[in-house]
Amino acid sequence: MNISIFSVTENGRQLSQRVAEMLRGEHFVSRYCFHKHTDDDSAVFWNMGSMVGRLFQRSDAFIFICACGIAVRAIAPYLGTKADDPAVIVMDDHGKFTIPVLSGHIGGANCLAEVIAEAVGGTAVITTATDVGGKFSPDSFAVANDLIITDLKAAKEIAAAVVDDEKIGFSSDYPHSSLPDELTAFGICRTGVYVGHDMSAKPFEVTLRLVPKNIVLGIGCKKGTSEDSIEKAVSDALGRYDLDITMISEVCTIDIKKDEEGLCSFCQKYSIPMRTFTAEELMNVKGNFESSDFVLETTGADNVCERSAVLGSGGKLMIHKTASDGVTVAAAEKPIYLDFERKIL
Known part of the structure; x- marks a missing residue:
């Protein structure tokens, strides 16, 4: 998670150091201190609302060490929908209470508040009905x-x-x-x-x-293939099986395509991580794949899209090789196990 911590007082500054140090092992944490109480490890702000506005779209979570009203007024102009808003947590500057005020389930604020409260010796104040009653939350289960x-x-x-x-x-x-x-x-x-x-x-x-979100795409393409061509080939392949781009967890291909501009741009556009394999790794994948002598001569592997999808997913093909305008696409489903005890963080 990308976490932004804001503090206003001297006690708050010191507490923000403790919280940041605790979270930095697992998350990217930035500290922002009011100009009267700052240090070398933090950025300085004079107007909290303006600083929050600049950070809102790129922060997964905000931790405000200040009065709850100050925090609410700072975030209010930028709020969108429940599905998109970041987690928002408010702490008093002595660390007695840690309160998730926004995106408790989907954004993970409830769980994050509990982790922080335990670390600083305070109390997490959880107000969502399912959590208070210790009951199943569909939002938390889905995100976890x-x-x-x-x-x-x-x-x-x-x-x-x-x-x-x-x-x-x-x-x-x-x-x-x-x-x-x-x-x-x-x-x-x-x-x-x-x-x-x-x-x-x-x-x-x-x-x-x-x-x-467990579908792994395997993609092969000619050198210089455009982002638009790759996007269309993927869209056509997924459309035949009533699948959506949001279900894609990863794109896999051969290592000689790691810097292919069109492919990299496609992955960046949809925020999909890309992983590459050597030709030897691909050829060692067991299974029945459509073989191409031309692809073998060019890349060292007789099939890039199907082999990389299977290798990347550890599962079975659900979309066999489809070809369109110099792009080949295949998809495999990554095995999953649903755990009702799994936490978001």
Whole structure:
């Protein structure tokens, strides 16, 4: 996570140092101190609202060590939707209380607040109903297991049903740990959660579809292929199987394409990490792949897209080699295991 910490007082500055030191092992942390109380490890601000505005789009979480009202006024002009807003946490400058005020589930503010409070010897003040009651939260479960929430309205209705002690159905195309008490895989339920790639699935009257982000693309292309050509080839391949670009977890290819401008630009556009393999690594992948003598002579591997998709995913092909305008695309599904005890951070 990219975390921005703001402090106003001298006590706050010292506390921000402690919090930053604790978090930096796992996260990228930046400190911002009011100009009257600063140090060499922090940036200086005179107007908190302006500084927050500059950082809002690139920060995953904000930690404000100040009065709650100051923090709320600083972030208010920049708030968007529940799905997009960063986690926001407020602490008093003695570290007694750590309060998640925004994006407790999807952004991970609740979990982050608990981690911080334990580290500084304070108390995390959690106010979300499911957490207070120790109950299943569809938002937290989805984020912790890298699942895409397709319908925030359905997620909200299911969370409300959990709080009202209504039994929630659960259907999954993937193996999982033991279900929490609020969920059941048997019987007829009004509301329920479905995990899988079938966007037409509706096993419950109110169905929250949680879609795994576990598809690995294998891409091969000619030298100088444009970003637009790669994007079109990927879109066409995914479209045939009713899959969406948001389901892609990674793009894999051969190492001689690591600096291919069009491919790199495509990955950057959609914020998809790219991983490369040597020809030898690709040729060692077991399976039945469409072989090309030309590709073998050119790259050292007889098939780039299918082999790299399988190697990168550790799973099986779900889209075999498709070719379009000098681009080859294949996709494989990475095996996943759903864990109801997994935390966001």
